[in-house]
Amino acid sequence: MVNMMKALVFTAPHTFEYQDVPRPEPAPDEVLVEVKACAICGSDVHGSSGENGRRIPPLVMGHEASGTIAQLGEAVQSWAVGDRVTFDSTEYCGCCWFCTHGMHNLCAQRRIVGVACTEYRKNGAMAQYIAVKARTLYALPPTVSFEQGCLVEPFAVGMHAVLRSGLAAGQTAAVIGDGTIGLMTLIAAKSQGAQVCISGHHARPMQLAAQLGALDCAQLPQLTAERGADVVYDAVGSQSSFTQAMELVRKGGRIMVIGNHARTIDFPLQRCITEQIDVQFSYSSAGEYPVCLQAIAEGRAGLTGLWQSFPLAEGAQVFDRLVHRDESLTKAVLIP
Ligand SMILES: [Zn+2]
């Protein structure tokens, strides 16, 4: 007899159905996680139009999740049923040169959970259960809630950028972009003891940023004796955001580009050389989950107020609000 479960299935462009589907069976190196919280990512919202080829229906989306272990694959030894966990949204091989050098975000075998493209199809966590590779699991400290736990995935993206940039306590950072990754980068930078300014256009996230202790980029000249920011994080990645980053960064400073809204942009080569500006790039995350979990557990990274929760059964309506850019909704977390 096949065990069934409830899942929010993406059945056609702009269409989600709450259905009974077969429960996944964990492979020998996997565990079955009973999902307790799964956040909707901007990439899920974009993908739901069916246009970018990354969410080919039918598919269960969801790569930002947490839950408890319900069943172990035959070869899994280091985990136990009942453990509270979150997991890396990237499934990687674990043995190639990149994986063994701390860069599993660059693994050629990487597959994103909850994505279906021409190369692969991997059901995600907008369901009661999901099977994930044991090597991608991270234990949730007891004080970290499942909702906070599911947000560690985007938080790790911000943390990856902040740690790559070498931002130090007492330095001044500027974040361009008030989407989830912009806010997570802000939180990551603050958790490292930096002073952070933000630039964005949306009322609610900017209000949240202010509550999180972010200053306005207009204050940057006073804060830095006119020098500019030590590090600027571009969480948009367009011609205009990069131009703004060049305006905000100090001589000898660093621009870390995280967003890639534009495929190509004009690059101010001469100014970067004569002002010795480092331009760096950051892609996804590469094992920053424990750093993020510790920052949350120690109260250095308040994620409070960042999300709103809804029952998974109402997922279709929630997607509809996000697709239509309902300003009252920032980050939605679905609870199975
Ligand atoms: Zn995501």
Ligand SMILES: [Zn+2]
């Ligand atoms: Zn690999």
